[in-house]
């Protein structure tokens with residue numbers, strides 16, 4: 001889903017807001033349902049033009065409401081020290097992408113509940129607007145969208161509070177089980193199972209409705225399918241994290257490290273290391289000290305004519321703070337570090353000395369050896 005392109009729409013509180021191309025589908029669907037079904041049925045005396053404009057405006061305000069819902073999750077997450085990458089609108093609504101999970105059940109609870117609470121507050125504001133406007137005799141052209149937005153935001157809050165992961169209610173459930181049991185994996189397992197149950201129930205409901213000749217609930221069936229997929233992968237992810245957490249970085253790393261001297265030329269690096277050797281990156285040493293990492297990509301950026309004149313130290317990434325990880329740290333830190341810093345390999349040090357290197361491939365083969373299953 002997220003492989004489809006997204007477009008940056010702007011920022012709110014410093015957090016980028018993106019619209020995924022798949023969102024267009026649901027935007028058209030919502031606008032059309034409002035323009036051709038909801039408004040004509042609720043207010044039969046209006047013209048098609050009024051219904052069309054109302055449909056599009058209401059759909060836009062509905063998706064603005066979703067952004068505010070996701071923003072609330074994001075701001076609570078950020079207050080708890082979690083970096084929020086972006087908020088994305090896509091086929092099945094909105095999602096706030098975070099760099100890591102909350103560290104405590106309390107934080108997860110607050111973060112999860114913030115979205116539905118925001119939807120309820122929005123519902124109250126929209127309902128009050130509609131009520132006051134209709135009470136003072138303003139035409140329904142003006143207040144009908146607000147009335148609908150009041151109803152739909154309550155529906156968003158209620159749906160999201162269904163107690164199954166990855167829905168907000170599922171996160172609330174997980175935080176409570178986690179707080180009670182102190183066992184995050186166990187809590188995740190049950191919150192995800194509840195999520196799968198809810199997902200399959202929605203799919204069953206949709207099938208049942210179709211068999212009875214109604215196509216209205218097909219969408220709900222698709223959402224249900226999406227929930228089962230996410231619940232399943234969230235649980236697998238957690239199992240991997242737990243398994244890594246019980247081990248150190250050193251046990252995942254490869255220890256047979258080849259080091260490139262900083263003083264050799266790029267030409268030597270290319271022929272003796274990249275052509276001869278199996279790796280696409282090497283730690284670089286100046287004497288006995290590791291100064292950074294050099295990659296095949298960095299070497300490729302040097303033009304052929306410069307190979308013999310350029311020293312490896314000139315093209316070495318020397319940002320050691322982001323390249324080095326301590327051998328004794330729990331191995332699940334690797335997941336966060338590689339994601340956060342976009343490195344596909346990290347240098348492992350023990351007591352200040354080079355102890356190994358760890359790549360994504362090392363992690364994959366470690367997980368395969370450990371025979372992670374559910």
Ligand SMILES: [Zn+2]
Pocket residue numbers: 069070073115116160168
């Ligand atoms: Zn939410």
